[in-house]
Amino acid sequence: MSSIASQFVRRGKKIVAIGRNYSEHIKELGNTRPKEPFFFLKPTTSYVSSGGDIELPRGILAHYEVELGLVIGKGGRDISPEAAESHIAGYALAIDMTARNMQEEVKKKGLPWSAVKGFDTFTPIGGFIPKSTILDPHDLRLLLKINGITKQNGTTADMIFRIPRLIEHISSIMTLEEGDLVLTGTPSGVGPVAPGDKVECTLADSNGKILDAINFTAVARSGGYLFKP
Numbered sequence: 001m002s003s004i005a006s007q008f009v010r011r012g013k014k015i016v017a018i019g020r021n022y023s024e025h026i027k028e029l030g031n032t033r034p035k036e037p038f039f040f041l042k043p044t045t046s047y048v049s050s051g052g053d054i055e056l057p058r059g060i061l062a063h064y065e066v067e068l069g070l071v072i073g074k075g076g077r078d079i080s081p082e083a084a085e086s087h088i089a090g091y092a093l094a095i096d097m098t099a100r101n102m103q104e105e106v107k108k109k110g111l112p113w114s115a116v117k118g119f120d121t122f123t124p125i126g127g128f129i130p131k132s133t134i135l136d137p138h139d140l141r142l143l144l145k146i147n148g149i150t151k152q153n154g155t156t157a158d159m160i161f162r163i164p165r166l167i168e169h170i171s172s173i174m175t176l177e178e179g180d181l182v183l184t185g186t187p188s189g190v191g192p193v194a195p196g197d198k199v200e201c202t203l204a205d206s207n208g209k210i211l212d213a214i215n216f217t218a219v220a221r222s223g224g225y226l227f228k229p
Contacts (some may be wrong), residue, residue: 004179005073005089006128009049012179014040015123017067017096017169021160021185025065028188037161037169040094040113042183044124050214053098054199058220059100059227063120064195065186066144066152066201068137069094070163071128072180079171081164087176088167091134093126093203093212095144096183100141100192101147102227119225124199125181126214133211137163140211141204142187154187195220 004011019038020026026033048054056062073089096117105115108224134140137156144152161169166184170176197218203211 005071008071008092008128008133008179008181009044009047009125010026012020012044012181013177015044015046015181016176017042017100017117017183018161018185022066022154022158022187024158024188025186025190026101026188030049033160037144037166039170040117042123046118047125048121048123048216048220050126050216052124052216053121053219054124054193054216055119055221056195056200056218057119057225058091058097058191060099060119060187060195061093063098063145064146064151064199065098065190065191066097066142067094067096067183067186068140068142068203069125070167070182070184072176072178074080074180075177076177079167079176081168083117084164088131090131091129091137093129093201093214094181094183094204095121095124095201095216096186097124097193097201101225101229105229112116124214126201126203126212127212131213139206140216143202144189145200146191146193148198151191152189154189156184158187159185163166193218
């Protein structure tokens with residue numbers, strides 16, 4: 001097992017996040033279904049490990065989006081769909097936090113999403129799950145609860161673009177490196193997080209076996225950026 005991949009939170013170089021990869025999530029936000037995979041980048045400084053705090057910036061309406069992450073074990077570019085699986089070292093359970101009110105503003109202006117997705121603690125993350133642990137990454141259950149109430153409950157079977165296509169597309173544009181994390185999109189049910197909220201997520205296989213469970217507390221960030229629409 002690659003030491004860099006297994007320590008991707010500390011040693012990885014980038015987070016590549018796929019957007020609009022579940023039809024019901026596209027519908028709930030009123031977005032257009034993409035003709036090819038669509039992605040953005042997040043800084044690795046946005047990681048926060050399970051048990052930590054999700055900091056909510058001042059003036060920001062933050063939304064949760066639970067996702068399956070792919071941990072790259074072998075770098076490459078122009079990777080074929082057939083070879084994609086050999087470049088994956090393992091998986092991770094993650095939340096892609098989004099500054100939703102800021103996102104709405106920048107989308108209207110045609111501006112980038114870097115700040116929207118890149119705040120510190122905006123990628124809550126679980127541990128490294130070796131590839132051998134998961135027989136079929138397209139048959140996993142993603143569950144997210146806020147204060148014990150289920151908000152997201154979806155299956156990776158509903159991905160529009162499957163994992164080999166995602167790896168092919170990303171690597172045709174930029175080289176994927178060992179330790180990179182690819183977030184594969186979120187099912188429907190996204191919504192807001194408020195200070196004091198307890199956020200819990202689980203990743204389970206088709207038999208209901210829990211592969212990882214992560215939890216966080218949302219807190220108001222003191223200082224730092226203040227969003228003024």
